[in-house]
Amino acid sequence: MRNRTFKALAGALVAAALVAAPLVTAGASADDAPDAWPADTVGVKGELVEWTSETNHTDYWEEEYPNAVACYSSEGNTDHGRITDDGKTVTLNEYDSSWPGDHWEVLVIKAGSLWNSVIENPEPGVAYASPPNDGGKQANVSHWIVCKGEYPTEKPKDKVTETEESTTDCGDEVVVTVTTITTTPYKWDAEAEEWVLDEANAKTEEKRETRELTEEEWADCNPTTTKTTYGEWVDGEWECGDTTVTQTREVYTTVYHGEDAEPTVTTTETQTRELTAEESEQDCTPTPTPTPTVTPVDPGGTPTSTDSEALAATGGGISPMFAVAGGAALFAGVSAVAFAAYRRRQGAAE
DSSP states (O other), X not given: OTTHHHHHHHHHHHHHTSTXXXXXXXXOOGGGGGGTSOTTOOSBOOEEEEOOGGGGSHHHHHXXXXXXXXXXXXXXXXXXXXXXXXXXEEEEOOOOTTSSSSEEEEEEEEXXXXXXXXXXXXXXXXXXXXXXXXXXXXXXXXXXXXXXXXXXXXXXXXXXXEEEEEEEETTTTEEEEEEEEEXXXXXXXXXXXXXXXXXXXXXXXXXXXXXXXXXXXXXXXXXXXXXXXXXXXXXXXXXXXXXXXXXXXXXXXXXXXXXXXXOOEEEXXXXXXXXXXXXXXXXXXXXXXXOOOOOOOXXXXXXXXXXXXXXXXXXXXXXXXXXXXXXXXXXXXXXXXXXXXXXXXXXXXX
């Protein structure tokens, strides 16, 4: 607050010549201000500024604050605000656009004889505390001064920031996006004489949006995996002298997309293994030739055996008499043909 220290000292000198001097010099000082507030103070605390008689006047505050366009002193309720909390606080009303200026510049609350509670750029609707008295208790409001102000430059628009965070819900197959919107207004910094962000009055809201998964997101939620199982190895055949044998087994392959499975594919794979010495020799033992069984021929009939070798040995089950007769007939036929051929050759020679 510009010129505040100088004016406070000047006011103290003037007050020393007045009847009110004992009140002003009752032991209060700026060094005592931070610890002067009672623990049970009602309302939002302002800055404790030492009281002087000059601080009771509106023109003092108009000079103190260059942006002030008009200051008003009140002992009760007005269009500008009201005394609240049983006389312990002052609460301002909303700023009327028809009033001069464009904001509340400063609120000064007087109570007791030691301090003024000064609030720069007060907010409407906030209950601001009255200062403590010389007994260390929060005093009732005796009067209050409020100044309307006009900013030297146009107030910037609120700063709006947005942040997004998306969460994929594979179970419900959706993406939930939460957008956090933070709106931070500006406030006037009287000492720096510039607009600064009012972080204390920033407001935050959230917006939630839900959408279905894209194909890529669905694939991420349902990764492709392959499960393979194997059957037992089965030996093929081998011959005497072989040293290896080919084995085969079935391979069962199932492809999964998340929990969804494609039909299982069955293939066969082979490998070669070495035969053991025992396996290599087990097929090299010669197979014995079976001995034919001969059934004796019954002279009076046909052999009853059906063994092929026995039949061959005995004429296939035909009586020997028929075999002899057949042979004689065959010999006679051959002889006749040979004699006929001889006679033809003799006839040709004559």
